[in-house]
Amino acid sequence: ETGVTQTPRHLVMGMTNKKSLKCEQHLGHNAMYWYKQSAKKPLELMFVYSLEERVENNSVPSRFSPECPNSSHLFLHLHTLQPEDSALYLCASSQARTASYEQYFGPGTRLTVT
Amino acid sequence: AQSVAQPEDQVNVAEGNPLTVKCTYSVSGNPYLFWYVQYPNRGLQFLLKYITGDNLVKGSYGFEAEFNKSQTSFHLKKPSALVSDSALYFCAVVDNFNKFYFGSGTKLNVKP
Numbered sequence: 451e452t453g454v455t456q457t458p459r460h461l462v463m464g465m466t467n468k469k470s471l472k473c474e475q476h477l478g479h480n481a482m483y484w485y486k487q488s489a490k491k492p493l494e495l496m497f498v499y500s501l502e503e504r505v506e507n508n509s510v511p512s513r514f515s516p517e518c519p520n521s522s523h524l525f526l527h528l529h530t531l532q533p534e535d536s537a538l539y540l541c542a543s544s545q546a547r548t549a550s551y552e553q554y555f556g557p558g559t560r561l562t563v564t
Numbered sequence: 565a566q567s568v569a570q571p572e573d574q575v576n577v578a579e580g581n582p583l584t585v586k587c588t589y590s591v592s593g594n595p596y597l598f599w600y601v602q603y604p605n606r607g608l609q610f611l612l613k614y615i616t617g618d619n620l621v622k623g624s625y626g627f628e629a630e631f632n633k634s635q636t637s638f639h640l641k642k643p644s645a646l647v648s649d650s651a652l653y654f655c656a657v658v659d660n661f662n663k664f665y666f667g668s669g670t671k672l673n674v675k676p
Binding site: 454456490491492493495540542547548549550552553554555556557558 | 568573595596598600605606607608609610613615654656658659660662664665666667668669
């Protein structure tokens, strides 16, 4: 369970705040992912990084800005969020961005936008 | 549109009884299929996957899943449920372009 860590675990922020979510993987993987999990909805894949290059951006609003400085770290920078952005944000990694590899997930950051 | 369906929001089963959590998909080509489990306040954990070969796949904690190409289904099964199996289960499908599709999840309740 310590293969992928996320901080903070809980975050409450106002609509005008700027904050960042951090993800770190200790598995030597080359691909990392950000997901949004809302109740009773399918997991929404937000961003995919492969070898530190963003390879997928699924129509995510610009108020979410990802950053991948190296293969072990992934950030999600947040600014001027909306209440509907409140959700559990999950980070995941996989050995490579290849369909056959399973993903390893962190525990998530529970975000509340007030 | 490509999608994954988990038709049951919740499945209730008594401990010791067999369980089935259903998943059907509408994804073109020869997709790869996965099951993940999420315990409260935790991230998703990989259970099993189908890539190719035998249609019956065995995974962690005694779970198995059967791939049925004609019915485009990948139902999760376990012969004898445990109370500790109570959790949220997600089916995921990856197409030939490495595009991921997750279902909305099924909450499994196993009662003593």
